[in-house]
Amino acid sequence: MSLKLVTFSHAKNFFIRGTIGGKRILESTGTTNRRLAEEYRTKREAEFWQEKLYGTRAVITFADAATAYMKDAPRSAATGRYVDRLVEYFGDTKLSSINNASLRGAYAKILKDAEKAAPSTKKRAVRTPLQAILEFGAIQGWCDRPAFAPISVPTTIKRFLLPEQATALVQHAAPHLQPLFVFLLGTGCRLSEALDLQWKDINLHGARAVVWQKQGRQRHVDLCPAVIRWLSSIELRDGYVFRPEKKTAHGIITGERYHDSGRQYGGQIKNGWAGACHRAGLPGRIREWVPKGQKKAKQAFVPEFTPHDLRHTWASWHYCVHKDLLLLKSDGDWSGINTVTVYAKLMPPVYREDIIKWWSSGPRIVPKT
Template sequence: MREKVEDFWKDTPVREITAGAIRQSAIRLYPNAGPATCNRQVIVPTQAIINHAAELDWCPPMQVKRFKVATKVKEPATLEWVEAFAEHASPHLGALCLFMFGTGARISEALAMTWSDINLKSATALIRQTKINDERVAHLPPRVVAALANIPSNHNPDGSVFRYVHRTTARQAWNNAIKRAGIKQLSFHSCRHGFATSLLHAGVDVVTVAENGGWKVVTEVVRTYGHSRTEKSVTDAIFDTNLTQPEKSKNASN
């Protein structure tokens, strides 16, 4: 990616690299790619380089309009879906599904887990978030602890927890389990999606959801996972003083 952008601009003076020129470079470099690829592969890195030069007073800072990307509605896994999947999957594959749903781990993070990262006694897991170059200690709900404990393994500290080396090797088994369970086809990421959506619908505040799921930007949780509920009766909560006015309700009862 970086080499392609560097080769395109070569010795072009910075003053000639305009916002319009950057957008055109994305089209020329990736003529058959979608808007998201053009943004990610060209506009973002080129703008970052220009703005770094601006910090050195070599040129003015620049803002480049991104290509519009159609928002895809991602369907979250539900507890019912996850339980049905686990029932028809092998122990380690079922545990993988429950682990991602219960911790919000990405598939790449889950597959990288070794037994040295898992502490069943304290119900915690060290998750290395390579996507954002960070790590977090996740709580393991009891259902996840039980699933991990039931994986047939000698629990070699350096051994892979879920056995699969890469998502491509796990996908076929994943799809087969879905067919056996007779449930809707969902992706690995639907479990992470379900983690966020389930907590938000349970009334957990978005900051806590972001912290426990490893999101650096809180607004990303709202934008991506904050789906509205379908049942209209949810507005009954307005008149439930135990939810909306806990202090006043408590004082009145005293």
């Protein structure tokens, strides 16, 4: 039996209805245009017959699999963006036909620098989400498990600050960023955890905070005296702890919270971070470019350090003080001991007393109250 176009009084769009191979079908064409609806009916009828004769593998497209993957479990906003780009490229490509050559084609079309993109960029923006969707499809029986050529990502240098550099960074930061930087240096929290932190999860008297992971898991963080001192300097004690500030003609406006980017943090404090690093004399480079539609070049300081390097700093300080990798793994919430071994030889032992003093008293500046 073939499929037919039908309409219903409660809906504007055309529907297709019928039975193919004993399977009853009723679905919307998504259009009120009869010609487009007829094209949809013809296409879907062919797909249903192909599925009947050759199995589901023959008809499941990448777009179908990607949609099912996103609906299967909560995904981050960043994952959604990566998947959208893949769907735009692969679209109605049969899921079972995607191979290593398809992956290289995706690099060429999706990434700005194509095959010349950094291995970490290829892995993060294309390979990892593509492989996840194919793995999901394989579990459903829609395709074979993916077999891609290995991609080697060079180990990045773990950058860390010396105590005097950390002090200079805080000294030259905007006032609303100073408590945030001290918090990161004193707890080792990820920036995402810090920007999501709320006052209801802080116990200043008990020197403890509760931060939340993107998986919905909580962990308890001890607060050193320096962190408690700087948190106590924050006037607003409701809602989010760390908030953005914007200068206007009418004065400084404090925002409700930093933009929620799905746990992909760093960009929210990009300008403030770069400015603090530059004024503190930390290493970096000057980027120069000509904005589109303009003739005059602009310049911006690009620091070598990133906000995440404050976590590396805390970890290197932690081992310098305690000489205990298991304690570092636990306090820093790392999944394996191998991850933290790199911090064992970063900070020279001569800085141990300086670190203890920093965590006790904080940078040698007075927080504004």
